[in-house]
Amino acid sequence: MTKIAIFGVGLIGGSLALCFKGKPGLHVIGHSHRQSSIERYLARGVVDAATTSMEEAAADADFIFLCVPVGNLEDYLRRLAAMKLKPGCIITDVGSTKSSVAACARSLDFGDAVFIGGHPMAGKEKSGVEAATSLLFENAYYVLTPEPDTPQEAVDRLAGLIRHTKANIVFVDPDQHDTIVGAISHLPHVIAVQLVNQIRAYNETNPLYSALAAGGFRDITRIASSDPVIWRDILINNRSVLIRLLKEWQEGVSGFIEMLERMDERMVEEAFRTAGEFRSSLPERRRGVIDPLYECYIDVPDHPGIIGKIATELGNERINISNLQIIESREDVPGILRLSFRTQPDFDRAVQLLASMGFEVNM
Ligand SMILES: NC(=O)c1ccc[n+]([C@@H]2O[C@H](COP(=O)([O-])OP(=O)(O)OC[C@H]3O[C@@H](n4cnc5c(N)ncnc54)[C@H](O)[C@@H]3O)[C@@H](O)[C@H]2O)c1
Numbered sequence: 001m002t003k004i005a006i007f008g009v010g011l012i013g014g015s016l017a018l019c020f021k022g023k024p025g026l027h028v029i030g031h032s033h034r035q036s037s038i039e040r041y042l043a044r045g046v047v048d049a050a051t052t053s054m055e056e057a058a059a060d061a062d063f064i065f066l067c068v069p070v071g072n073l074e075d076y077l078r079r080l081a082a083m084k085l086k087p088g089c090i091i092t093d094v095g096s097t098k099s100s101v102a103a104c105a106r107s108l109d110f111g112d113a114v115f116i117g118g119h120p121m122a123g124k125e126k127s128g129v130e131a132a133t134s135l136l137f138e139n140a141y142y143v144l145t146p147e148p149d150t151p152q153e154a155v156d157r158l159a160g161l162i163r164h165t166k167a168n169i170v171f172v173d174p175d176q177h178d179t180i181v182g183a184i185s186h187l188p189h190v191i192a193v194q195l196v197n198q199i200r201a202y203n204e205t206n207p208l209y210s211a212l213a214a215g216g217f218r219d220i221t222r223i224a225s226s227d228p229v230i231w232r233d234i235l236i237n238n239r240s241v242l243i244r245l246l247k248e249w250q251e252g253v254s255g256f257i258e259m260l261e262r263m264d265e266r267m268v269e270e271a272f273r274t275a276g277e278f279r280s281s282l283p284e285r286r287r288g289v290i291d292p293l294y295e296c297y298i299d300v301p302d303h304p305g306i307i308g309k310i311a312t313e314l315g316n317e318r319i320n321i322s323n324l325q326i327i328e329s330r331e332d333v334p335g336i337l338r339l340s341f342r343t344q345p346d347f348d349r350a351v352q353l354l355a356s357m358g359f360e361v362n363m
């Protein structure tokens, strides 16, 4: 039996646990220092066992996944380095930054255990084990940051386990990871939060701001609802990259102000044209960048006409589908249909209708 210990069974830890639990030969144990969290993990059924004892979770583990906030990773690594772990045990993390955790791991001696940094490039603005789903990582990228001297056997073993998530594994140097992810994930979170707070201030004197906030505002600000502690840690940790990026952002904003002051129509058009072209060229599956607001997943049998039937029924009820994607469809095996909706009422009505048609709907 391969024992997988997950420290911090929240959105990411819980989603990983769901990918592993129930697979032949895998046993998943969750760890939190809080008894109430353990009870939630078990009640939600994402782990086979759970314990408040770090030692019990780590003892005999073949894999240890650290799924706690970035600010707690180094403390966990130090505590693991002081413990006797199973020879060959692989310690990995899912933190959104990689340089500091890699530097910390390099400075420690894990005996016969090995550390390999990791970061699944998938998530959502909701947190906690209640938001976990086994579909979270499907077709997303999963970054691994092995060192040049990390044994290939260990990298292969970790990659083999991660394949259960159905993510695409990519190998990236930790510093390069933080530079790129700073730009495509951390900077957008800062922009979304600053934008929402700017509008929140206007709204204090005139509630029409929030009343009129429609698709444009909601599309660009979904991630402003992300967990404050998780994001405090990410931004502080990657601050040197972010400060540079924000200065460049400031220059871009100044450039836009100047374009408007001189009424430079050509440049305004050009800005939209180049941005639109680049955005359209993004690969289809990039959760967190182009995900619509509300989506659900339906197990559908591979029968001719089934997708048409679903679309027709939703259309008859005047429920607007903003996007539709078949994630996997093989003969004789149920495929997964992903349906996206722009509004909560459309989403709620669709879920109700699909359930009444006998489909299993997952969120
Ligand atoms: N949210 C995302 O979109 C996303 C995506 C990829 C990676 N990550 C990374 O995954 C990690 C977990 O994020 P999440 O979104 O699952 O958050 P979450 O809040 O859903 O889960 C965090 C887990 O850590 C535990 N925890 C919180 N504070 C702790 C502490 N001081 N000591 C020990 N455990 C503690 C919580 O009980 C919870 O189980 C973070 O490092 C984050 O950077 C997040």
Ligand SMILES: O=C(O)C(=O)C[C@]1(C(=O)O)C=C[C@@H](O)C=C1
Pocket (backbone or CB within 6 Å): 095, 096, 120, 121, 122, 123, 124, 125, 126, 184, 185, 186, 223, 226, 287, 288, 289, 291
């Ligand atoms: O989709 C979202 O809500 C996310 O914020 C996911 C997202 C991202 O920015 O793309 C956020 C943090 C991660 O470390 C990886 C992915």
